[in-house]
Amino acid sequence: MAEGSARRRRGGGRAGNAARRGGAVIEQMDWRLPVNTDKPTEPLNEEGVEAIHIGAMRILEEIGIEFYNEEAKAILKEAGCTVDGDNVRMGRDFVMEMVGKAPSQFTMTPRNPDRALTVGGDKILFGNVSSPPNYWDVEQGKKVPGTRDMCANLLKLSQYFNCIHFVGGYPVEPVDIHASVRHLDVLYDKLTLTDKVAHAYSLGKERVEDVMEMVRISGGWTDEEFESGPKMYTNINSTSPLKHDEPMMDGWIRLARRNQGLVVTPFTLAGAMAPVTMAGAVAQSLAEGLCAVALAQYIRPGAACVIGTFTSNVDMKSGAPAFGTPEYMRATQMTGQLARFYGLPMRSSGVCAANVPDGQAMWETSNSLWASVQSGTNLVYHAAGWLEGGLIASPEKFVMDCEILQQIQRYMEPAITATTEDDIALDAIKAVGNDGHFFGIEHTQERYTTAFYQPFLSDWRNYEGWEAAGGVWTPERAHKIYKEIIANFEAPPMDEAIREELAEFVERRKEEGGAPTDF
């Protein structure tokens, strides 16, 4: 499907009209980098922050992290850390010195410079669901393995919605493509169907290098230009408790050397891979993250690092992971306090345990998205499309989540809470008096079209109007919008020479056999 669309674009020049058609499926908010003006919710006092910090430092000093990567160990040994087999211990002075070199804010610039992202500070940015092996939609009504078509459609949604700022991992794992060449096909799709900041999985050097090369080609950059500042990023997960794997560390080092974005996100599920107490799980998560940040800063002082959190809890009955819980919210807020303590940008997620896009999915997702706002999160992963604890991607859930994301963006607009004389509107109140209506007056008419958030998915008709229109529940309405967006989608413009260079690179690397699959 993606290649078909690419061929169509070669045959004609209807991009402008098509883009306008595509844009008209729904009226959505303009692209912007939302500024989170809310003071973060801070459940910890100063002593609490200090206690978690000391906990993280003592883990690094007294227990150590296992690094299953020879290069990482050699670098850390050179840096003065205590390396014993795979175990690496590092002192708090070293960690804090290294972390102090990391910028609190940096820029990532994709092939379309209008989509450049400021990561850190008061910005909150959203990305698509990443990495589910399975897919669910209203039409299929069941869980099925992901395919390249499904993946491409979710990439189209990621491009279409202005409230999605970056394109994370594969929005669904296309298991119909052989693992050796999957990254080539999906990155071709991602770089041609979207013009937003892209991501490389750290799953072996060939994949990482291929993706960096493809992103470099997509921007028409020389190697020097590519390395002049982050154009893309990787996200690595530690293997909790207290381990960093070979391929993840390899990708981390490669991207650090080439000055790309680095996000480290331990998956510290309290009661399973981390202590049952949330403060303990957060301390462990920070230790696992900070040692990777320290490594990156030693390799390249000033490297663009983000500390991620994925601290949640298990179901007490089954041991299954739970998401968007009260414990998840508080862990995210606590991590936010520590991220500010360390001066690092922060990543969290939009998550749920629900299997279908129903009420549970929405309260769990709302809980996690509001926690990202409350914690001062800068990058919100999985912000649209996630189900079943990340095992299912769903286009309806994607569309529903984007309605929430737009509401959060609108919530951030200072216009809502402005208190100028015009906003207090005493003259309007006087004019209407005790027996009138505000609808028809000038003060209203002048502001009416922009005064309030306008949803694209919420149905605000009364029951009778809603019923007369078919009585359609939210997932079915989302399905219709998803299908219309896909039907009207046109990829963002790309220089034909660049597209050909990308296609040739993919072809050549496929001929070479792609990447090993024995990792």
Place this chain on the structure above:
Amino acid sequence: MAEGSARRRRGGGRAGNAARRGGAVIEQMDWRLPVNTDKPTEPLNEEGVEAIHIGAMRILEEIGIEFYNEEAKAILKEAGCTVDGDNVRMGRDFVMEMVGKAPSQFTMTPRNPDRALTVGGDKILFGNVSSPPNYWDVEQGKKVPGTRDMCANLLKLSQYFNCIHFVGGYPVEPVDIHASVRHLDVLYDKLTLTDKVAHAYSLGKERVEDVMEMVRISGGWTDEEFESGPKMYTNINSTSPLKHDEPMMDGWIRLARRNQGLVVTPFTLAGAMAPVTMAGAVAQSLAEGLCAVALAQYIRPGAACVIGTFTSNVDMKSGAPAFGTPEYMRATQMTGQLARFYGLPMRSSGVCAANVPDGQAMWETSNSLWASVQSGTNLVYHAAGWLEGGLIASPEKFVMDCEILQQIQRYMEPAITATTEDDIALDAIKAVGNDGHFFGIEHTQERYTTAFYQPFLSDWRNYEGWEAAGGVWTPERAHKIYKEIIANFEAPPMDEAIREELAEFVERRKEEGGAPTDF
């Protein structure tokens, strides 16, 4: 149904066993008055608070409020206000002097003293949906007028769930009971099916007096005891813009004189009954509320007053009210800042515009409930069961909302964010090391059963487990729980003499014709 259950209770003494059976339908959180420890979200700076305050004061001074109630006007005239026909203007010195007499916190004690409520300060309390004329459930699958049975079932849910702290207006309007005696039957049901703080509609003196008398009987109180402190409350709505109606004011005065709880909640829909700008709508809402508080404090200094907010916005396309929007959230937060400025307890709501308990219902309701947390709200009306902008009550929505309310209660528990040495769990992390699992260790096992929130409605199984169990979506799961709760419900104990006195009162007042219906 309610009377049937009352008769059964006369015939036997199985209340204890039955209560245990009823309690076992789900495992729910214990009754508690949740303490909101979060610092409120404050979008306004000091100047913004001052600007809205001045706006409210100037509305009261320069425009005035129309009081369609002779007694209210006479009292306010005596107090020194400028009365011109129905228009009453009052100076800011008078308003602030009166508001200064209101307590920032008070107690309401229903017939069961264990259900006493502290209103104000850092407490956040939740009440059932109130006043929808219609009903929807999964079984009916359509909107139907409310009946006494439906109303009684929703009262049973209100009693059953420990996260529901007070019983507001009729959870659905039972239109199968004649309006002249409806209050008698519903209050009989409410006072026998629940033992939580109850509410009287201010819809004419007979209704208000009947309800006060029935609450007095329910507690076995003398008149003096009844008036020694609030046992119940009323909620009045101004008729925006800038009017207070005859029956609402009548009830307000009657409850003030008898020292009962007083909640005033203007319904200032921005762009319709209030300015299109949220700061203007909030200023108008405060003016409409504060003049009622001033009246109550003049009648009885120290009267238990609560300032309510119901400021939302209209749909730009249809003019229909919208709920749980970004603008609603910010208006609630702004009102919270002003309520603290005035030192008054605050009421807001759990609301949505959705017609059925689907995804939209849950993101809108989540938005409004989190806004109640963020604003420092003390009483959350309509916190469970509300659909279609308050035109529909739904038992499934009730059960779903209670799952959210329990999560908010759990979110408030300081245990989640504790940072003692035991919580940081360094010894546990050391014991597990780099290659273990936390599940089986003592630190986990000791804390496992209480460490995390345990949902009663969320399904945390994986897709296959959920599918094998029937693949049931949230509303259908909620329906099943609702039916089980009703089937197992037993009313809280009540002294038989009191029940008979209540029944005789209802009978006598029915013989007298109840209340006039020409209001």
